[in-house]
Amino acid sequence: MAHLIRDLTGAKIIAQSNLSGGGSAKVSRLDLDNGQSLVVKSGGKESLEIEATMLRHFSKHSPIPCPAVLYADPGSLVMDFIASDGQMSALVQRNLARLLAKQHAVTAQQYGLPFDTLIGGLHQPNRQSKSWITFFGEHRLQYMAKAAHHEGRLTAGFVNRIEKLIIKLGDLIADAPKASLLHGDLWGGNILYRGGKIVGLIDPAIYYGDREIELAFGTLFGDLTPEFFEHYSEISKIEPGFFEERRDLYNLYPLLVHVRLFGGSYVGSVDRILTRFGV
Structure with missing residues (x-):
């Protein structure tokens, strides 16, 4: 890795520290003698070239910054380090609302x-479709439920309820909302901010879909606050019923x-939502 970093940057590694996250991959921060800092992911079960492809697509099309990719192969990924001060505030939420509304205005012809x-x-399968109901039903709910069942995390009964x-879905969601560019994994750990502004999003799971699925995900752990939604809805109206x-x-x-990923209490959360929708 030291030789690779030297080839990429012309600099030497002077410090290395472990970072959290990364799934099954090892994640490290490297500080270089030219003042630059990098993040390196290595190993893991998944191909890190896929993450690099996502980051490049996101960087090209989203108004929100993300780490620049310096190098990628199936077993390693080298990218810029983005510093975050961890100081979440209403100002940060409003800035994120403005940027995310701008990102959701980036659209495609298919989901x-x-x-x-x-x-x-x-x-995460992304077979393109002109029907949002088909895409969300088959390539999000059905695919993930069947995979969870195959791994012993979810019973066949749950899969049957999800298929019902x-x-x-045709009575619950629109079939042709705008196909917006989505980060896809929008929770607090993937949102970086410094000095009252968003400085980047990391670990994308990108695709084009209904922006509401992204807004919903942002509320799952309380990461998008009322300040966010008040400002977002001023820029881009959120339809009743969301x-x-x-x-x-x-x-x-x-x-x-x-x-x-974790099993446990999340099965109960799935059960409560399915019960709410009468299945």
Whole structure:
């Protein structure tokens, strides 16, 4: 790695420290003698080239910064380090609202992407579709539920209930909302801020879809606050029924991801939402 860093930057590593996150990959921060800092991911079960492809696409199309990729192969990823002061505030929330509304205005003709991606290190299929109901039902809910069942995290009964819910999606969500560019894994740990402003988003799980699934995910752990939604809705109207109904429906997907990753109480959260929708 020292030789690779020298080839990429012309600088020497003077300090190394471990960082959290990264799924099954090891994540390190490298400080160089030219004042630059890098993040290196290595190993892991997933191909790190996929993450590099996501970062490059996000960097090209989103108004929100993300780490620049310096090098990638299946087993390693080298990118810029973005410093965050950890000082969340209403000012940060308003800045994120403005930038995310701008990002959601970046649209495509179909839902999904020409390539599959990852979420939390898990495979995320993106077969493109002109029907949001088809895409969300088959390539988000059904795929993740069946994978969780295959891994012993979810019973066949839960899969059957989710398939019954998919049949009802036409009564619950629109089939042709705008296909917005989504970060795809928008929770607090992936949002970097400094000096009252957003300085970057990391660990994307990108695709094009209904922006409401991103807004819903941001509320799952309370990371998007009332200040965020007040400012976002001034820029881009949030349709009635989102907070009352569709937020829970859309959060089934990240909850199924968490069932696969962690099991436990997340199964109960899936059960409560399915019960709420009568399946």
